[in-house]
Amino acid sequence: GQQLNQSPQSMFIQEGEDVSMNCTSSSIFNTWLWYKQDPGEGPVLLIALYKAGELTSNGRLTAQFGITRKDSFLNISASIPSDVGIYFCAGRLSNFGNEKLTFGTGTRLTIIP
């Protein structure tokens, strides 16, 4: 099945560092979403983006909808231990009548003590 290209695949950082990850697609999306998944849990929605060029923040998290509509970026500032987990981007092709999301391959974030 189709997956979006997400990088990096994994990150090992120290507490307090900033984190950047991105997601690219060969297709144009009209909606980009970022999710976080903890072990044994379902993905939790972090940020949703609806317009090309849009920059949206949720606390220490900031995400951007790329102007080509084929990519998106997520930044986490001043990382803390509870940021550990797997981050997924997801894109939606259609604006209406289509709830199907295509997910990225995931970025696993680990904080080194």
Place this chain on the structure above:
Amino acid sequence: KAGVTQTPRYLIKTRGQQVTLSCSPISGHRSVSWYQQTPGQGLQFLFEYFSETQRNKGNFPGRFSGRQFSNSRSEMNVSTLELGDSALYLCASSDRRRNTGELFFGEGSRLTVL
């Protein structure tokens, strides 16, 4: 507001058996989607139901089926289980009327096929 509830959380089956998984969406959400998550393939879309009708379907064999009831609760069924069906099956609900594309996931049902 209660979240998405999936049952059972864990189950073990053997090859050839069939399994039924259940999902109760967030109150007021009428769209339910199902995803399969495996280490190799990631999160893959199975199907979406809205108003008791399948609206969208992913690239899975016919052994994977689902349905939605009038109260928006949904079930998915996998028949003639194969080893490769071992996965975390995630249900997500959304408020289709808002048309935001935002899906809210349950904790998943982890299926192991022996």
